[in-house]
Amino acid sequence: MHNLELTDDQAAILETIKKLVQGVVAPNVLALDEHRQFAQEGLQGLAELGLFGMSVPEVSFGAGMGLVPLVAGCEEIGGQSGSLARLLTAQVQCGIALARAGSGPLEDVLTGGKRAVYLGPEFGIVAVGSSLSGFCELVPGAGEADLFVIAARGDGAGLYVVDAGKTTRTVCQSLGLASTAPARVVLSGAQGALMASGVDAMVAIESADVAGWIAGAATCVGMGRASLQLARKHSSERFAFGKPLLAQQAVARKLVESQRGLDAARHLAYHAARIHDAQGDAVPVAMAARIAATEAAVHAADEAIQIHGGYGYTVEYHVERHYRDAKTIEVLDGGNELLKDRLAAQQFAG
Numbered sequence: 001m002h003n004l005e006l007t008d009d010q011a012a013i014l015e016t017i018k019k020l021v022q023g024v025v026a027p028n029v030l031a032l033d034e035h036r037q038f039a040q041e042g043l044q045g046l047a048e049l050g051l052f053g054m055s056v057p058e059v060s061f062g063a064g065m066g067l068v069p070l071v072a073g074c075e076e077i078g079g080q081s082g083s084l085a086r087l088l089t090a091q092v093q094c095g096i097a098l099a100r101a102g103s104g105p106l107e108d109v110l111t112g113g114k115r116a117v118y119l120g121p122e123f124g125i126v127a128v129g130s131s132l133s134g135f136c137e138l139v140p141g142a143g144e145a146d147l148f149v150i151a152a153r154g155d156g157a158g159l160y161v162v163d164a165g166k167t168t169r170t171v172c173q174s175l176g177l178a179s180t181a182p183a184r185v186v187l188s189g190a191q192g193a194l195m196a197s198g199v200d201a202m203v204a205i206e207s208a209d210v211a212g213w214i215a216g217a218a219t220c221v222g223m224g225r226a227s228l229q230l231a232r233k234h235s236s237e238r239f240a241f242g243k244p245l246l247a248q249q250a251v252a253r254k255l256v257e258s259q260r261g262l263d264a265a266r267h268l269a270y271h272a273a274r275i276h277d278a279q280g281d282a283v284p285v286a287m288a289a290r291i292a293a294t295e296a297a298v299h300a301a302d303e304a305i306q307i308h309g310g311y312g313y314t315v316e317y318h319v320e321r322h323y324r325d326a327k328t329i330e331v332l333d334g335g336n337e338l339l340k341d342r343l344a345a346q347q348f349a350g
Contacts, residue, residue: 003270010069013054017073020045021080029081032179033321038144039179042084043091047112052091055211060099060106066277067211071218071269078222082325083179085219086140092215093118093208094149097159100204101196104161105147114146117164118208122334125187127156132192136185138332143171143181150192151205158201160192176321176328206283210276213286213339216329217269217293223322224262224297230319231255231304234311245307254303261296268292284346287339294336297326 006014025042032039046052055070056062070092077085091109094116098104108114117139119125125134132152136142145164152160168186196204232255235245245251268289276282301323305312312319330336 003267003274006068006072010065010072013051013065013069014072014076016049017051017076020049021076025077025080025084029179030315030318030321032081033083034315036173036178038181039081039084039087040144042081043087043115044112046084046088046091051088052095052112053110055092056095056099056106056110060102061110062095062099067214067273068270068277070211070215071273074215074218075222075225075266075269078219079226080222081179082219082223082322082329083140083177085215085222086177086180086329089212089215089219090117090141091115093212094147096211097149097151097204097208098161098195100207101159101200104149104193104195115141115144116147116149117141117145118212119148119150119185120209120212120333121151121153121205122338125150125152126154127152127158127160127192128154129156130160130191130194131156131189132160132162132187133189134187138172138174138182139185140174140177140180140182140332142169142183142185148185149195149208151201151208152192156194156197158197159195159204161195162187162190162192166190174328176324176326178324210272210282210286212333213290214269214272214276214282216333217265217272217286217289220290220293220297220326220329221262221266221269223326224258224265224293224300227297227301227304227319227322228255228258228262230317231258231300231307234304234317235307251307254307258296258300258303261292261299265289265293265296284343287343291336291339291343294326294330298323298330301326 053062058064074085098106109116123136150160169183172182174182272285272289304319
């Protein structure tokens with residue numbers, strides 16, 4: 001099978017997502033971002049399509065379709081709204097983690113009855129007994145979350161569910177992902193429900209992490225490709241020295257370099273998803289995909305801004321938003337540098 005090829009079922013899911021994106025997401029994305037309004041309508045639309053459970057095994061009441069359709073979906077959504085793609089990722093991560101743990105409010109997460117956000121081990125939240133303490137500086141979705149699924153360290157290490165009302169949340173004015181209701185989250189002895197511990201917790205947490213890295217990569221590919229398309233359109237319509245910008249060698253080379261990086265990242269994202277769905281070890285490839293995609297998206301958006309000139313800094317042209325969203329994803333979940341350190345430790349340590 002070609003790396004980017006979808007089955008009929010996966011292609012059908014992608015078509016439903018495309019309709020939602022064009023009908024619901026695209027018309028409102030600029031206003032939501034400008035006014036920092038939560039992408040409620042889009043998230044509700046995803047819930048109604050049953051997409052929160054597409055990557056959850058059928059035995060856990062999901063669709064059992066693996067991560068490939070998640071990649072395709074996040075890429076499509078990311079091309080319009082990185083915020084909505086991130087919210088979908090968080091909900092899917094929580095569903096996957098709870099399904100692996102075999103307990104918890106799984107039905108509410110899969111149906112969208114509860115807005116859920118995953119807090120991974122990179123935040124360093126510590127559990128002593130069932131009491132959790134720590135803080136998270138920037139968490140997309142936290143401002144509107146009903147519950148948190150937490151990978152905790154310490155004596156009580158494991159996977160926990162905490163009612164969001166038991167935490168202290170402060171709204172953040174983040175650079176990007178403005179429509180996710182980003183917030184700072186503080187846990188000061190909040191009581192959590194233990195879902196899994198030991199090996200079971202490790203498996204659940206790794207599954208959520210892998211899904212997050214791959215979905216984040218796909219989201220960035222979508223944003224980068226959108227930036228590239230906008231730059232190509234603008235450069236074909238604007239003239240300098242008697243010919244379109246697109247015919248200028250310097251501009252054409254910028255587009256080529258952007259395309260090259262995005263194509264490589266896209267293949268890595270799909271490759272990681274296919275390894276995961278074949279029950280292989282997708283961790284290193286998923287991390288590599290996330291690193292490659294964020295860097296490619298930032299590069300593509302940056303070049304698109306330069307090609308647009310002064311227009312590139314105005315909200316109507318979208319590329320500045322894609323740049324802000326890509327830079328924000330670049331530092332989330334521990335950031336690219338942490339992932340590079342983990343890859344180095346796994347692959348090159350003596």
